[in-house]
Structures are given as structure tokens and as C-alpha cells.
Amino acid sequence: MARNSRSIGSFDWVLIVLYLALVTIGWVNIYSASFDPSAESFFSMSNEYFKQIVWIFLGFIIIAFILFLDSKFFDRFSSVIYIISLLSLLLLFVFGKTISGATSWYNLGFMSLQPSEFAKAATALAIAKYLSDLQTNIRTIRDQIIALVIIALPALIIIPQPDPGSALVYAAFFFPLYREGLAASYLILGATAISLFVLTLLIGPLYVALIAVLLAIIYFIKNRKKRPSKRLIVGIVTASCLFAFSVNYIFENVFEQRHRDRFNIVLGKEVDAKTIGYNTQQSEIAIGNGGWFGRGFLEGTQTKGKFVPEQHTDYIFSTVGEEWGFLGSTVVIVLFVLLILRIIQLSEKQKNDFSRIYGYSVAGILFIHFVVNVGMVIGLLPTVGIPLPFFSYGGSGLWGFTVLLFIFVKLDGNRINEW
Structure with missing residues (x-):
């Protein structure tokens, strides 16, 4: 017998509170990074910070819709959702809008929608469905190839847009594959190849x-x-x-040359402060300006001077570092770590394979986004254009991560409701 699956108390409020905290802190920093004292009105769609409030509000509607659905919907229709997601990525080559050299958006008039942000959740559902239907560890070559194809298809469509940053995120699916029995030798092989690649470039x-x-x-x-x-x-x-x-x-x-430049800058082989390395250099200056306790809200000189390009999107963490300092940055990092660990903890408690595998996929995706974005902003990793979940400005990114997380909140709520 099952209780009412829509009971508010059945959902994990630790995840929900962490989500609300990250979205709120993210909006505060978007406000600071895009603040314009000459703006005529706060309530104007020409202001990024007001538009982000609208995206957040619409995100709450998406959350309500997801939590209203029967949890079995995601298992039953995962394949359909995945196919629709692939089609939405393919149709970009015909109907897509090009922004900053990448044809990754649909122009809806009032906003641009990026389907790759939703493809991650669709792929997580598809891989969870396939692996859970196996009812055994993923040890045969055939099973591994099929799983790899499911993961690789959206990534291969995204790469020629070109959007290598979004494609890179699909490496996160090795987390659930490893949890479900993929041999550790694959991970060791991948880590060795990356290490050899970097070491060869260095020496x-x-x-x-x-x-x-x-x-x-x-x-x-x-x-x-x-x-x-x-x-x-x-x-x-x-x-x-x-x-x-x-x-x-x-x-x-x-x-491409821009990718080579970014690698060279990170490896210390080339310093180009005027072109390709400008973003990273200005970001590092902003974070360094913050010191231990930061310069204070709206007091960051780099932020107010608009020295860091894309500071309200991919480089939003530099605003945190400058205005809130080491202490504020640590708080944000701790919130992300707690969120990811909580998802893993709940994933291990799931009563069915589908929910567990999906949970590990969510944790892996958030982990890759978090590590790569922060590493990029502080100059440890090349710039690849990966947003910080729940922080970076944009409706598609916020909604994509919201869908990704709250499908798991719904699946976990079903675990609690079942006797």
C-alpha cells in the first residue's frame, strides 16, 4: 500500500533548502554583477537580475509540475524523453540561433532556449532506464557499448554546434556506470590518458x-x-x-586555435592578457581582490568596473570571490559539496535501480559542472564555457538543472511514500 505520493512531507527538504540557498545566493551575485545604477526601473526585462527572478519564478512552476507527476512517469517515458531530446538537438542545425559563434539556441522571441541544458536530464533518465532493465552489473562488452552509445549520441550532436563544454559534461556518466559495475580499469585508463596528454604538452x-x-x-x-x-x-x-x-x-x-590558447595559458606556456587569456586573468584579479572577507556587496572594483567578461554567466564565481572573499567562497563550495553528498547518500537508499542510477547521474553532472567551472574561474582549468549550477544567469541553465534535481527529489519522495 502507498501513501499519497504528492505529500509535501515526503520530499527531502535538505535538498530543497540547499537548492533554494544556492539559487538565492546566485541571484544576489547576478544582481551585483549586472547592476546598473542608471537603470530606470528594477522591474524591467532589460535587466539581467530581473529576468533571472522571472526564470526563478517559472522554475518554481516547473518544480510543482514535476512533483505533481506520478514518479513512474519518468521510468515509463524515459526513452521517449530521450528521443525528443536528441531531435531537439538535431533540429538546431536547421532552426537554431547562433550566439557567440555557437548554434545552440532556439529563438522563442521573448527568450532563447538551449536544449543541451535539458538533454543532460534526458540522458540521465535514458541511462537509468537501460541499466535498471539489465538487472545485473554492466560487465559484458555489449552492455558497455550500448550504454556508451546512449551517453555519446547527445555529446556527438553538441560538439559540432560547436559547444565542447556542454559535451564534456557527459563524462559525468562514468560515475553511475562505475557504481553499477563498470571495471575500474576504464577510469584508470581515462585518467592515465589525460595525465599523459597534459604531461606531453608540458615536457x-x-x-x-x-x-x-x-x-x-x-x-x-x-x-x-x-x-x-x-x-x-x-x-x-x-x-x-x-x-x-x-x-x-x-x-x-x-x-581549434582558441582551445590550444586556453591550454597553453593554463599550462603556463603562453600568456595572452589582451585576447584569449583576458577573462581568466581578470577573474583571478577579482578573486584576489576579495581577500579573506571580501569587499562587500556591490563594492567589488572589478565587478563594478565590468572588467570580467561574462561575469554574470560563466564567471559568476569571480563575483563571489571579490565581494564575499574567501569566507563567502568557502560557504558556496560547502553548499555544493553538501548537495552532491546528499544526493549520493539518498541514491544509496533507493529501493529500485532506476532511482539509484538516476541519482548518481545527477550527482556526477553537478560535480563536473561545479569542479570545471570553479577551476576555470580560478585559472586551474582551461575556459570551456560551463555554467555554475543554480548560479549562472540564464533561464535554460536554471531550468535544466532544476529539472535534473527535482526529478530525483520526486523519485526519492516515492521511496519514502512506499510502505
Whole structure:
């Protein structure tokens, strides 16, 4: 027997309060970053901060709609939602609006809608449906390939828009795959490839190859009594060397110049404060200006001077750093960490595989967005155009993350309602 699945008390209020806190703090910083003292009226759609209030209000309507639905709706119609999402991405190449060089939006007149923000939730539902229907760990090659195709399809459509930042987020789905039994060797392989790529850019392929050979020799000497497989060691070293010597080709012929510039700046190989590196440099200055306790609300010199481009969108965290300082930045980081940990904790309590897998997908997506955005703003990672969840300005981003989170809130509420 089940209780009323729409009971307010059945929903996890820790998640809801964390969501409201992040959205509220995000709006305060959007207000500061886009504040114009010469504006005629606060209630004007020409002001980003007022438009964000409208998006937040409409987001509450979306939340009410999601929580009103039967939780089984998301399981039953996950495939349909996923297909509609893919079609919405494909139709951009015909009806899409180009903004900042990317054809990623539909022009609705009163606003622009970015379907890639909703595709993440659709993909999370699709992968949760597929893995839960397996009723076993994802260990066969066939199951792994199908799961990879489900994840890769939207990413491959998004890349040529071009929007590599949004496509990068789909790496987050390795979190639920790993939880459901994907071998750790895949994650180790991916981490090793990334490390070799960065190391090769830093010191060159020849030195990377020499290091790989040296490590293999040391490993073989230390474990000679265990008789390690010579073929395996030689194979790993050979693969590492081949990969290292292919990095420069990939870097020069696959990446665009703007991507190469951003990598070079982060790696300290090139400093271009006037063009591609301007955003990051100004962001670092803004955060440095904040010190321990910040300059105060509307008192940030970098923020008021509009020195940081896109400060109310992708670089919103620089406003937090300048006006609220290290203390305020820590509070925001703690809120995000608590949100992600709470989702993981609740995911482990789910009574069905679909809800658990979806929960891990949500946690993974939020984690990737949070880490990459903050890393980008403080200069640790290249600029890739990934918004900060619930913080960055924009209706599509706010609604996409709201849908993503509150589908899980609804699924978790169903767990509580069931006897």
C-alpha cells in the first residue's frame, strides 16, 4: 500500500533548502554583477537580475509540475524523453540561433532556449532506464557499448554546434556506470590518458617516453620475484609512447586555435592578457581582490568596473570571490559539496535501480559542472564555457538543472511514500 505520493512531507527538504540557498545566493551575485545604477526601473526585462527572478519564478512552476507527476512517469517515458531530446538537438542545425559563434539556441522571441541544458536530464533518465532493465552489473562488452552509445549520441550532436563544454559534461556518466559495475580499469585508463596528454604538452613526447621506459624497468626489477608479464609491460610502455607521440598531432590538428590558447595559458606556456587569456586573468584579479572577507556587496572594483567578461554567466564565481572573499567562497563550495553528498547518500537508499542510477547521474553532472567551472574561474582549468549550477544567469541553465534535481527529489519522495 502507498501513501499519497504528492505529500509535501515526503520530499527531502535538505535538498530543497540547499537548492533554494544556492539559487538565492546566485541571484544576489547576478544582481551585483549586472547592476546598473542608471537603470530606470528594477522591474524591467532589460535587466539581467530581473529576468533571472522571472526564470526563478517559472522554475518554481516547473518544480510543482514535476512533483505533481506520478514518479513512474519518468521510468515509463524515459526513452521517449530521450528521443525528443536528441531531435531537439538535431533540429538546431536547421532552426537554431547562433550566439557567440555557437548554434545552440532556439529563438522563442521573448527568450532563447538551449536544449543541451535539458538533454543532460534526458540522458540521465535514458541511462537509468537501460541499466535498471539489465538487472545485473554492466560487465559484458555489449552492455558497455550500448550504454556508451546512449551517453555519446547527445555529446556527438553538441560538439559540432560547436559547444565542447556542454559535451564534456557527459563524462559525468562514468560515475553511475562505475557504481553499477563498470571495471575500474576504464577510469584508470581515462585518467592515465589525460595525465599523459597534459604531461606531453608540458615536457614533450620524448621525455614522456623515457619516463615510461624508466618506470617499467623499476617496476620489473622490484617485482622480478613475482615474474611479471613481460608482454604486458612492453605493451603498456609501447601504447604510452605511441600515445605521447600522437599528442602534438592531435593538439595541432584536432583542437581549434582558441582551445590550444586556453591550454597553453593554463599550462603556463603562453600568456595572452589582451585576447584569449583576458577573462581568466581578470577573474583571478577579482578573486584576489576579495581577500579573506571580501569587499562587500556591490563594492567589488572589478565587478563594478565590468572588467570580467561574462561575469554574470560563466564567471559568476569571480563575483563571489571579490565581494564575499574567501569566507563567502568557502560557504558556496560547502553548499555544493553538501548537495552532491546528499544526493549520493539518498541514491544509496533507493529501493529500485532506476532511482539509484538516476541519482548518481545527477550527482556526477553537478560535480563536473561545479569542479570545471570553479577551476576555470580560478585559472586551474582551461575556459570551456560551463555554467555554475543554480548560479549562472540564464533561464535554460536554471531550468535544466532544476529539472535534473527535482526529478530525483520526486523519485526519492516515492521511496519514502512506499510502505
